[in-house]
Amino acid sequence: MSEHQELSVADRVEIHELPGRYGDAIDDRNWDALDRVFTQDAVFDLTGVGSRVCNGLDDIKSFMESEAAHPKTHMMTNIYADADGDSAQMRSRIVALLGKGRTGTASYYDQLVRTPDGWRIKHRVCSTHRLDKREAEVDRNGIAL
Numbered sequence: 001m002s003e004h005q006e007l008s009v010a011d012r013v014e015i016h017e018l019p020g021r022y023g024d025a026i027d028d029r030n031w032d033a034l035d036r037v038f039t040q041d042a043v044f045d046l047t048g049v050g051s052r053v054c055n056g057l058d059d060i061k062s063f064m065e066s067e068a069a070h071p072k073t074h075m076m077t078n079i080y081a082d083a084d085g086d087s088a089q090m091r092s093r094i095v096a097l098l099g100k101g102r103t104g105t106a107s108y109y110d111q112l113v114r115t116p117d118g119w120r121i122k123h124r125v126c127s128t129h130r131l132d133k134r135e136a137e138v139d140r141n142g143i144a145l
Contacts, residue, residue, distance in 0.1 A: 006083070007081065015090060018121060019076035019079050019108070021033065021036055022074070022076070023073075024074075025037065026070055027070075031061040034064070036118075037120065037121055038057050038060060038121050038122075038124075039122045042054075043122070045123075049126050071099075071104065072096075072098065074094055076092055076093070077093050078092060086114040087111065088113075089110070089111060089112070090108075090121075091107070091110070092108045093105060093106070094107075107129075110125075
């Protein structure tokens with residue numbers, strides 16, 4: 001990583017659009033739109049949702065076309081990023097409509113890089129369990145939902 005640098009407003013807007021672009025690409029089954037989301041050598045780790053690791057954009061597209069169990073709709077939320085030069089960490093959440101009245105949630109943990117074509121996801125981890133959640137007294141008492 002390069003020397004610490006704050007994100008510009010333009011960077012933040014572009015980064016904030018990545019989860020929406022991803023969700024729409026998946027919901028529309030428009031795999032070519034993933035070119036505006038991931039780097040060519042991106043890694044997408046789906047083991048946290050019971051699937052596999054995809055290596056490279058072509059593998060991600062192939063997985064999405066023939067293997068993935070897609071929700072009906074991706075609603076992306078809780079999006080924020082912290083940067084260091086030409087790389088950044090982004091966190092986001094999905095609320096997914098699964099069909100038959102069911103919903104689900106998951107968390108995305110992304111490593112971003114600035115490319116000549118704009119910000120892209122270089123490494124993504126998706127998990128149904130928060131990776132950064134600490135145990136709190138309220139959880140031990142069974143009060144938290």
